[in-house]
Amino acid sequence: MTAPKPLYAVVKAHVMAHIRDGSWPPGTRIPSENALGPALGVSRITINRAFAELARDGVLHKVAGVGTFVARAKPRFGLVTIQDIAEEIAARGMAWSCQVLKLAEEALPAEAAAALGLPAGQPVPHSRILHRGDGAPIQLEARWLRPGYGAGYLTQDFTRATTFAHLVRTGRATEMEQSISALLPDATLARLLDLPRSQPCLVIRRTTFTEGVPMTFSRLVQPADRFEIAGRAALAPL
CATH class of the missing domain: 3.40.1410.10 (Chorismate lyase-like)
Known part of the structure; x- marks a missing residue:
């Protein structure tokens, strides 16, 4: 039996699915941690971890005081x-x-x-x-x-x-x-x-x-x- 994914991994998969299907193209400001948490039924801490890992991987880009955006690919x-x-x-x-x-x-x-x-x-x-x-x-x-x-x-x-x-x-x-x-x-x-x-x-x-x-x-x-x-x-x- 396969163990269920950790909640932060579910959040990451949700974000990646929206990026891959074109719903969130590069430069898109995605829902905030406070908005996405209730929508997915997870805590803000879980969303924060998922966003942090995606930012570390170059998928997302955080701008202090503005929001979180889908990163553009680097030249x-x-x-x-x-x-x-x-x-x-x-x-x-x-x-x-x-x-x-x-x-x-x-x-x-x-x-x-x-x-x-x-x-x-x-x-x-x-x-x-x-x-x-x-x-x-x-x-x-x-x-x-x-x-x-x-x-x-x-x-x-x-x-x-x-x-x-x-x-x-x-x-x-x-x-x-x-x-x-x-x-x-x-x-x-x-x-x-x-x-x-x-x-x-x-x-x-x-x-x-x-x-x-x-x-x-x-x-x-x-x-x-x-x-x-x-x-x-x-x-x-x-």
Whole structure:
């Protein structure tokens, strides 16, 4: 004989059923603990536990003083692939928008110079763009290009199409290398990404190559709780 489910598990199943059948799509404010408890015949403590576990699993999102909402899926970035961030954000049901903070020639900083194999201080095309999903900051993208690569880069309107989309059209990347690290934001970064300075961010450093020559270097900074990195690759037989 199968033991009955704990009451909090029944509540979780009730919430998940409404999400799966489309009754509560992403962004929906669901009934409060005080309202759902009597409707299901369980205590507020039981509802609270169910909501807490679903929030921990990324299914629900609690906003203090406002309510509990069905969480939107996070944009996903590949470990061994490159995607257009606008498409990734849209694939998670959010509207992509961006703010171009800088689009000009700029002297190469040391990190970008080392990645591109060029002298520090050399002027190169540079962009700095804040990407958003449904208005919330998702990624701060800084990109430097080897001169002559990505024709017309500095004349583009990157609020209409991303830097990635332009470089796919005009460039010819044959390889990619990237690393991921973590940092705590300084005051400027915390303001741009709308997060407290105690909240960690992940940093992707990415270099693309054409026939072995580095052509672009990007530094992509994301709040750690607003996106995920995932990938799948074939393995050689053991």
